[in-house]
Amino acid sequence: MSEQPGRIMSAEIAEQPAVLRRILDQGAPRIRDVAAAIAARHPRFVLLSARGTSDHAALYAKYLLEIRLGLPCGLTSMSTTTAYGAEPDLRDVLLITVSQSGGSPDLVASTGAARKAGAITLAVTNNADSALAAVSEYHIDILAGPEKALPATKTYTASLLSLYLFAEGLRGSDGAAAQGLPQLAEAVLSRQEEIRTLASRYRFAGRMVITSRGYGYPTAKEAALKMMETSYIPALAYSGADLLHGPLAMVDNVSPVIAVVTDGHGGEALQPVLDRLRGRGADLVVIGPKHQVDAASAGFVLPTDGVSEELQPLLEILPLQLLAYEVTIARGQDPDAPRALAKVTETS
Known part of the structure; x- marks a missing residue:
């Protein structure tokens, strides 16, 4: 139990404007580079893989990619490969795996299997040294900083912004429309x-x-x-x-x-x-x-x-x-x- 109930969650909610600014100032150039490299490979389809809160961030990415780029997207069923041993043909398919920690064994295993099956693999995590980042061809660090509260808060919005900038990068945009978000977020939280x-x-x-x-x-x-x-x-x-x-x-x-x-x-x-x-x-x-x-x-x-x-x-x-x-x-x-x-x- 924390000394003051909710102390950790409250502090991490309050960090979000600073996290969004950090992504825009420090993370955006790397995200654009990753997006440009993947765009040059012309993926024909996108699969999104995640659990829990990250699954909701992945669903947001599905809307972005289908609406903004016209790329058909699907959400993976990881057990098809990890439990049933299926071997789908994933050539020219982009697999985006979203995981705050990058340490979930099923996500790591399914991403590794997808890469062997020919997929272009991108990990979106809060840990550049994670097993998921290591097994993936490309990686985006959401730069949220340590998150200790059980309810994920700042890593969720950091994932959303990182995925938005990535989607915009795929279409050759710098995502400048997001520049005002930190100030707006601060106003909402006040x-x-x-x-x-x-x-x-x-x-x-x-x-x-x-x-x-x-x-x-x-x-x-x-x-x-x-x-x-x-x-x-x-x-x-x-x-x-x-x-x-x-x-x-x-x-x-x-x-x-x-x-x-x-x-x-x-x-x-x-x-x-x-x-x-x-x-x-x-x-x-x-x-x-x-x-x-x-x-x-x-x-x-x-x-x-x-x-x-x-x-x-x-x-x-x-x-x-x-x-x-x-x-x-x-x-x-x-x-x-x-x-x-x-x-x-x-x-x-």
């Missing part, structure tokens, strides 16, 4: 008192639903994981489209719903879902632009003006990290020491 007030809605929640569409969907999945691993509230993450296909029946005026509404095509696609939720009397909280928050029961207004839709996930997750922290504290628990859990792999 509004913790708003989140503390919002957290009072969830102190006694028995479950919650988190939904989004498009670029916001990885945010919904990551927010649900943060809520479950810190406060133990069962949090179910659904694409807005999937929510309408059955799970909507469990939504009532007791169980809260958090909608992550990106300002752009994803938010537009989510609008019918928001309308249905309001029609059911749901306790709807919106993380997104002001007009969407004003139409909900409550929410948190994001500074989306001038921020492209593909960059908004780096801001969307910040109030939700704080929410997981504040709900856990309000419930008398310590997010730094969740019961029966331990960090799977240390990141450095």
